[in-house]
Amino acid sequence: MRYTIRKRYLLKNEEAVSEEFTVLPAMSVVMMGLALFIILLAQTYMVYADRIDRLQRYQTADGFLQRFTNPDCFFIREGGLVNLSLLKKDNNTLRHFFDNYTKGGFCYLLLLQWDNQSLVFSEFMAPNPGNRIAMSKEIGIYLNEAQTIPGTLTILLWKGS
Numbered sequence: 001m002r003y004t005i006r007k008r009y010l011l012k013n014e015e016a017v018s019e020e021f022t023v024l025p026a027m028s029v030v031m032m033g034l035a036l037f038i039i040l041l042a043q044t045y046m047v048y049a050d051r052i053d054r055l056q057r058y059q060t061a062d063g064f065l066q067r068f069t070n071p072d073c074f075f076i077r078e079g080g081l082v083n084l085s086l087l088k089k090d091n092n093t094l095r096h097f098f099d100n101y102t103k104g105g106f107c108y109l110l111l112l113q114w115d116n117q118s119l120v121f122s123e124f125m126a127p128n129p130g131n132r133i134a135m136s137k138e139i140g141i142y143l144n145e146a147q148t149i150p151g152t153l154t155i156l157l158w159k160g161s
Contacts, residue, residue: 054133057133057157057158057159058133058135060106060133060157061133061134061135061155061157062135064108064135064155064157065135065136065137065153065155067097068110068153068155069137069139069153074086074090074093075087075090077142079140080139080140081139081140081141081142081148082112082139082140082141082142082151082153083142084112084119084141084142084143087112087119087121088119091121094110094121105159106157106158106159107122107157107158107159108122108155108156108157109121109122109155109156109157110122110153110154110155110156111152111153111154111155111156112141112151112152112153112154113151113152113154114141114149114150114151114152115149130158131158131159132156132157132158133156133157133158134154134155134156134157135154135155135157136152136153136154136155137152137153137154138150138151138152139151139152139153
């Protein structure tokens with residue numbers, strides 16, 4: 001007895017049912033989920049980078065404020081008092097201090113307030129600087145031999161254009 005083996009050709013088989021259109025809805029849901037995941041991941045990275053940038057600017061502003069309230073600063077008297085007359089006279093030293101930071105793209109505004117008066121030191125008077133950081137510290141202000149009053153020293157820092 002002979003057995004005959006019938007060969008079926010897979011490529012010539014026309015009896016199969018094509019189900020390629022049933023996969024498309026599931027595949028589109030998967031692709032939309034993947035796109036949403038990538039968008040959320042990019043948004044998370046952008047928020048993280050923005051917060052790190054803000055933290056660095058806060059640290060820079062705090063460093064400025066620490067330097068200005070340091071007893072070695074040119075306008076600070078013993079006891080941590082701001083010598084107002086010396087600060088008004090010597091703007092070149094203050095300008096020289098900030099020159100290194102303005103080259104890096106930072107703009108600044110130094111504000112000294114007491115009673116209802118204020119004194120502003122800045123080279124850049126922007127009308128409304130965007131994304132600015134402000135650090136303040138209560139400090140005594142030496143007006144003359146007989147008068148010392150409380151005041152506030154504020155540094156306003158923003159990224160220049």
